[in-house]
Amino acid sequence: MGFTTADMPPVDPERFEQMPVMDRMRLLAVHWADYGFGGPKQMHAIYLVKTIAFIVGGWLVVGLTTPGLGLLSLGDWWGELIVYQKLMVWIVLWEITGHAASWGPLSFKFGPFTGGWKYWTKVGTLRCPPYGDTVPGTGGAARSVFDVALYLALVAMLVVALVLPGQQTDAAYSEVGMIASWPLVAYFVGLVVMAFRDKVVFLASRPEQYALCLLAFATLSSHVDMVLVAKIAMVTIWLGAGVSKFGHHLTFVVQAMMSNTPWLTSKRFKRSLYRDVENEDLMPTRMAFGWAHIGGTVVELVLPLVLLFSTNATITWLAIAGMMAFHLFIYSTYPLAVPLEWNIFFIFVTPFLFGGFMAGDGYGIGDFSSPWLLAAVLVGFLTGPILGNLKPEWVSFLISMRQYAGNWASGTMAFRMNGAEDKLDAGLVKGMRIQREQLAALYGYDVAEVFLQKCVAFRSMHSHGRVQLALMQRHVDALENYRLREGEVVCTVLLGWQFGDGHLFDERTIAAVQQRCGFEPGEWVTTFTESQPIHTTKVQYKVIDAALGVVERGWYDVRDAVSEQPWIPNGVQHTVTWQAPGYRPAGELSGEEKVAT
Secondary structure (H helix, E strand, C coil), X not given: CCCCCCCCCCCCHHHHHHCCHHHHHHHHHHHHHHHCCCCCCHHHHHHHHHHHHHHHHHHHHHHHHCCCCCCCCHHHHCCCHHHHHHHHHHHHHHHHCCCCCCCCHHHCCCCCCCCHHHHHCCCCCECCCCCCCCCCCCCCCECCHHHHHHHHHHHHHHHHHHHCCCECCCCCCCCCCECCCHHHHHHHHHHHHHHHHCHHHHHHCCHHHHHHHHHXXXXXCCHHHHHHHHHHHHHHHHHHHHHHXXXXXXXXXXXXXXXXXXXXXXXXXXXXXXXXCCCCEEEECHHHHHHHHHHHHHHHHHHHHHHHHCCCHHHHXXXXXXXXXXXXXXXXXXXXXXXXXXXXXXXXXXXXXXXXXXXXXXXXXXXXXXXXXXHHHHHHHHHHHHHHHHCCCCCCCCCCCCCCCCCCXXXXXXXXXXXXXXXXXXXXXXXXXXXXXXHHHHHCHHHHHHHHHHHHHHHHCCHHHHHHHHHHHHHCCCHHHEEEEEXXXXXXXXXXXXXXXXXXXXXXXXXXXXXXXXXXXXXXXXXXXXCCCCCCCEEEEEEEECCCEEEEEEEEEHHHHHCCCCCCCCCCCXXXXXXXXXXXXXXXXXXXXXXXX
């Protein structure tokens, strides 16, 4: 892989689609093991430049808008909570405008790089009301003038909170003051309204990371309470991610992620994560398990508890260094959802918060002004993760704190090769064209198809993707009559943002697209798998035909999925629990029945 040239799989792009589909998946998965996605390294350089802009922008915003903090006197920033407050508002502003996660070519936005605000300020684009059928005033899937105005108001309140100087509130403990409360209250209220109008914008603001902290900044009268809320927020995020790594999924995530790390060029090391790449055996090794669960699970479960409870400065700083290194490593792998700014923020905040306000200096968990406040904070931060792990179909995996565990709702889509995919461009109000057109403008249609289907192979390297391919073989007449697409890739064009949550492109979103695009039965089929609940190995799935709705539901045992190769030579056993009346999967029809259909 060069700086401007891609590392292509060993196949002539012009003949790629002449291969049987599952042979393509095998070829692409094996190539991923050695080279990852294989895109040119200039893609990663773009993100490095953006990260520098984020860091410099945050420094300028805090330094220029906060009297009492010299722009070049960074030593004066230590111990001033307003620095943390303003930097949190700064990263939320990046997130909610679409410039942080789900940005650029690693999120399959090649032109333009930004979805986000380009969708959310345009009347007629799709929105996703989570309770549109039951909450009055929230129904419909078209973005209205009200939705655009609400979004702009949220952005405006964040900007106001950034530029106002520090205020001498009850919580202020220095002349610099604290961030103004009223724009944060207005932002929080608006965000609650947005949660019912459009869960896409709501999740893009990363509420599980920041919303309750911003509310605490706006309403609490003690800076000690504010610090402790922020500490619990960070520890909850870490512990939630650590707990979510239990099970069968994470090792496969680490394999694919480390194979895709741009600076990790040792083919020998990458192959040590797989049982036998040379002979096309991509099952994980003990090395992969060790990197996943010792380098991941153990770190995220142990070090955060040390940070929360340690009163020893040396032990605390060792734990701080460990978590900073942990986030720096995640940043360096360039994960495909590219939450790079989030990792940079945590690298800065960990020493600032846990080193500058140590538990032994009056900022321990027992220093809350009220035990009732502590109880309310714990309820606020733990309800989402607990409910989401028990009933994942009810809660976004982001709210459940299950990031990067490999256990999330996802889907594989199939568009019939009669121009069905082009209907998305013809029928929808969007901010960009489908990825096939974006990539074709850069590399041509043949190369575009290779990389788009490599995303499907990437998903098949995870447990859920294997089931999705197995289901797809039953529900279409022949895979070779379709172009396969990874669900997140399509979703980022439909909605302008995506961060691994398959709920954003479930049957409700597909129904909204169908109303605008008019697919025929069998033209667009999606095989969709839910997250695995923490207390069972059974995982729910459903099959969605855009023209017919949900046509089948069932479940499978995750242990059957992880025991197969990504190209599922033996399929994956699954149990059908419901089918739509009169529906028969196309793959089970006889030859004469297929012709008649």
